[in-house]
Amino acid sequence: MISQLSWKIGGQQGEGVESTDRIFSTALNRLGYYLYGYRHFSSRIKGGHTNNKIRISTKPIRAISDDLDILVAFDQESVDLNAKELRAGGVIVADAKFNPTVPEGVSAQLFAVPITAIAEELGTSLMKNMVASGASWALLGLPMEVFNQAVQEEFGRKGAAVVEKNIEAVKRGGDFVLAQAGGPLEAFKLEEADGKQKLFMIGNEAMGLGSIAAGCRLMSAYPITPASEVMEYLIKKLPKFGGTVIQTEDEIAAVTMAIGANYGGVRTMTASAGPGLSLMMEAIGLSGMTETPLVIIDTQRGGPSTGLPTKQEQSDINALIYGTHGEIPKVVIAPSTIEECFYDMIEAFNIAETYQVPVIVATDLQLSLGKQSCEQLDYDRIAIERGKLVTEELEPREDNKLFPRYAFTEDGISPRVLPGAKHGIHHVTGVEHDQEGRPSESAVNRRKMMDKRLGKLSQLRITDAVKADGPSEPADLLVVSMGSTGGTINEAQARLAQEGIATKHITVRQMHPFPNDLIEPYLQRAKQVVVLENNATGQLANLIKQNVGYHDKIVNLLKYDGTPFLPSEIYNACKELN
Template sequence: MIEQLSWKVGGQQGEGIESTGEIFSTALNRLGYYLYGYRHFSSRIKGGHTNNKIRVSTKPVRAVADDLDILVAFDQETIDFNFHELRDGGIVIADAKFNPVIPEGKGVALYAVPFTDIATQLGNPLMKNMVAIGATSAVLDLDAAVFESVVVDTFGRKGAQVVEKNMEAIRAGAQYMKEQLDGSTKTMKLAKADGKRRMFMIGNDAIALGAIAGGARFMAAYPITPASEIMEYLIKKLPDFGGAVIQTEDEIAACTMAIGANYAGVRAFTASAGPGLSLMAEAIGLAGMTETPLVVVDTQRGGPSTGLPTKQEQSDLLAMIYGTHGEIPKIVMAPSTVEEAFYDMAEAFNLAEEYQCPVIFLSDLQLSLGKQTVEPLDYDRIEIRRGKLMNGELPPLPDKDNFKRYEITPDGVSPRVLPGTKYGIHHVTGVEHAETGRPSETAANRRAQMEKRMRKLEHIHFPTPVHKQLRHEEPDLLLVGFLSTRGAIEEAMERLEQDGVKVNHAHIRLLHPFPVDDVRPLVEKAKRVVVVEQNATGQLANLLKMNVGHADKIASVLKFDGNPFLPGDVYTKCKELLAQWPPLKISAMM
């Protein structure tokens, strides 16, 4: 029996690869296994190679596996692209239709199964993916019946006959594969899972659900990979809570609509990727100047320009902190797991209202679209805090005086009212203004208002700005990362510890204002610091050096080829760096 399995299905985009992985992984999730899935796909609707790699384990996993146990191939290209991942003793299950061939010299077994022919004999060649799932179940020694509830949920609306046909295809695939194996030791029986029911979701669904839980009732957005699923989820769910989603003509309109809704008192947000955030830059500056709460989700992808729309990258960090012209207070946060994405998204709306400023919620493609096992969410942890929003009747104002919407306060946050509130009239403008909102260009007013706005950054409270794994008082190595690299870093950390290296780990969840007081002691106590991130210029490392110092002990492990970090990537590069130090100023690029 094995405790962990890595399984991948691949073929041409549009021939059911995603649904194959979805049915396989959902069934195993319902048995109580922990899963982590990552989908490689092209930036087109149909055609081009795509694959779905799913890691199955009896213990929690948060990263793509280094190697591969089973490869299910619908074409030769899948074998050519992915064969190198297969470990010695791995299995290829391929459609016999294309006469599959595997390279020699590696201990991998090839089983040609007539997926298409079996499906065609059953009445529909499209069911070849069900035949493939059945063949996989035989290798894993799983009863085909474990897939029945998923098949019912997937095809039930099409009628009992369709459900039965798909189950028949699974059983036929399983039977054919059993005959091929014929008692072979090639079976990979998984150790029994705990049977507990857990959620299995992508980060974008968690972000959308967190928005609902956090009181958001309006979303304006323009479709873009890898953010579109947030909008798609809320189109279905938000009306049930009295909310609405508007698909706008572009990202500029989306951001300004969200600003308008927040000004009116509705918790609202928008979501996009790098190109969309570039278009939103001026509007985000408007929210900062008018001190209007605003939440913007940036699901990072490969850039610049159109770049790699369907590939992993973390290159928007500095743009999200410094991208607007001029200077405004801004909060930039970055969850590292799907669970954190849910809770942090709800908290983003509290922070936006409490500090009356834009909150940038950073994600990346791996976190947004990678599917993970998630423990049941605790809705009692969610609270709604609206800061200095003044409800009820205001005291009368002297004649001709306006409400001091931008009043100079010690904490930088001024009282806020909803439009239409009696005695709450004030100007709202993107030019510099006095306390009542009236335009003012005097030097004294400019200093006072700028200092007031920037004072907000001194008072921001974020419950867990850094996720810490501290095993040693004075470690040989401190690993630092943000967003989806957490799982790969944690596994690399375990391997380094086994080699006798003392390792601590800090994953930054609040990127601006930077949590200096939390991070500096960790850097000071470590002999070496390695920052793991997916961009070409070491943006997080530079942020660390700028805020904490100690540049002489900080090095980077960078990857920017569109693929996520594997645990082995981080482990290997850290070993290389440790062997080369000193000298200290080293950067290891993937």
């Protein structure tokens, strides 16, 4: 028996690959397995090769695997493109319709199943995804009733007849391949899972759920890959909590609407990707100047311009930190796990209101769209902090003076009132202003206001601003990362440790203001530092050099071809440096 297995399905986009993966992984989740998924898909609605890869394990995992055990293929292109990942003795389940062949040099067992023909016998070729998934499920020897339950959940809303047809498709696919194989494959029999209930979601869903838990009741946004799922999730969920989602005409409208709603006292957010973020830059400056809370999700993807809208990249860091003209206080947070996507959204809303600043939560495509197992969330950790929001009745001001919305204070944070509060009237403008919000070009006032705003975040440190793992004692080799790459690094670390090579790994979660004091001790103790990131110019490495130093120790490990790092790539790079 084996403790983990890797399964992939490939075909043309719009052919049912996504739904097959969804039902297959849902059934595995019901059994209590840990799952980690990766979607490779084209930037078009229909057509073009797409594949979904799932790693299944009895232990927690946070990375895609180097190799592949089972490939389900709807066409020869899927075989040709993906068979090279198969380990020796791997399995291909392919539609007999296209007379599948195994590429030269690939050692794999081929099962040609009449996937389309069986589906058509049952009434429609659309059910071929159920035939295919039934075949691969049967080879694993897993309980069929669990899979049928997942089919019921997927198609139940369409009626009993549709459910029965799909269950029959699953059965026929399984029966056919078992007749060929002579029964389930012993080499692919998984150890029993722990059976514990786990959440199974993508990062976008976790951030949407975290927003609701944080008290967000309005999202204004414009659809864009890979951020759209945040919007789609909240469209379904927010109305249940008295909230709503508004699809605006563009990203400029989305962010300015969010600023206006936050000014009115409603916790509001928006979500986008690189191109949309570019359009938001002027408005982000408005949030900083008017000291209005604002939360933005940026799901990084391949750029520049339209770039690779459906592929992995971490290249927005410079834009997130330096994109706005002028100088404003701003916070950039980069979660690295599904759990952090949830908890960081709560912290983002609290920081935005406590410090009255824009907060950007930056994920990458793999974290945003890669579906993963997640431990049960601790709702007792949730606390809502609204900072210096004045809720008590205000006293009348002498000589009809306005409320000092931008008053100079020791911590740089001024009292904030909501529109309509009696005796709370004040000016709000994007130009420089005095303590009551009136436009001011006074040189003395300008300097004091700039110092007030920019000084607010000097001591800010988010929860686990720099997260460390590896041996407790210092190691000669330090690996530094951000975003979704952490789990992949951990796997490479484990392989290196087996060979006696100790490494330390830190994940930078607070990108701005940069936590120099927390990072410097790790760099000081290491002999060599590998900074790993999905971009071409080493943006995280440059941040470290700019803020902390140690230029002579830093080595870049960059990948910018649109695909995530594999454990073997990190293992090989670190071993060469040792």
